[in-house]
Amino acid sequence: MVIEKPGLETVWQWLSAVPDPEIPVISLTDLGIIRDVQWQGDTLEVTVTPTYSGCPATSIINLDIETALRGHGIENLTLKRQLSPAWTSDWLTQSGKAKLEEYGIAPPQPAGGPKHCPRCKSTAVERISQFGSTPCKAQWRCQDCLEPFDYFKCI
């Protein structure tokens, strides 16, 4: 029997369909945490970097990657953790940022705060706390529509 090795582009496509467990509106590839996919002989090696070192989603993400790839018939699989270069919110894709905004989470900005309220688009916003419901988010509030909202932290 000949084992078919799917092309790397196909594998990337499969991974782009795996949602982030905490923010399911974006995928793992949108988040930019999958750093490399390589065949090492008959084994598929996927390199993943954590967003925050204590993020509880990290082990779920690894499980989701494994489940998805096994579902596509990959039998020999290893997941490699890579710390350096450390994950940065700059690795979020453009489409990932747009999906966050649509979902109600202000995407990260180089200036360090949200561009505008993700609901009413007002630029009058204030920070409530640098920390939020998950390690990657901060709490902000719109001074016009008065709604609190999540901001995806810039790191």
Place this chain on the structure above:
Amino acid sequence: MNTPLFEFLCRMGDNTLVLGHRVSEWCGVAPVLEEDIALANTALDLIGQTQLWLGMAGEVEGKGRDADKLAFHRDVWDFRNALLCEQPNGDFGQTMMRQFLFDTWHLIMLKALADSSNDQIAAIAEKSVKEVTYHQERSADTVIGLGDGTEESHMRMQRALDKLWPFVGELFIGDDVDDAMVEQGIAPDPAALRTRFDNQLDAALAEATLTKPADDFAHKGGKTGARHTEHLGHMLTQMQWLQRAYPDASW
């Protein structure tokens, strides 16, 4: 005899473990919701960093101990955290003063470790710097806000500083382990970090209208494990309870 590298990694990992556990004691009981969430997030980052440091310590030791074994199966005298980290939470002001003193040292230390000759240590430091930058920004802001706040909050922050100050000096006192790390280019000489620490501290305390105690007496014995304060043992009875009652229980 443990190798100096193992000792050094335990010092880094036990600092984040013990302080992380202390900070987590606030979960659900902090003064306001935002602070509760911020404290829980800080604890989570510190415990995440612990897994990296103690995980590496276990690999270096090569006796099959992982981060969990080191965290839950050692007793007080095996812990290598600085005394500052194990001090009780006290009131919210005292917790934030302890955090500010630790974060300020921690960030300077991690930035130096990012240039370590050991690639794995440099990678852990590079990752941690991003998280600790947020911790330090928040703890400094809070110390300034409460120090330069009401008469009551000012009094409590000064009291916290006076109480915790004797535990700061230990962070900058080197020993044989540190000498070995300096020699191998792995970590900086602790004393060399003092000037940067003092400059940042003085600037923040001036804004906070707080006065640094004149006496620089420093308690020692945490990072060597020779003489922890009585508080660590009590903390471990809580932190390690499950593994003591049901050894090797897992989820």
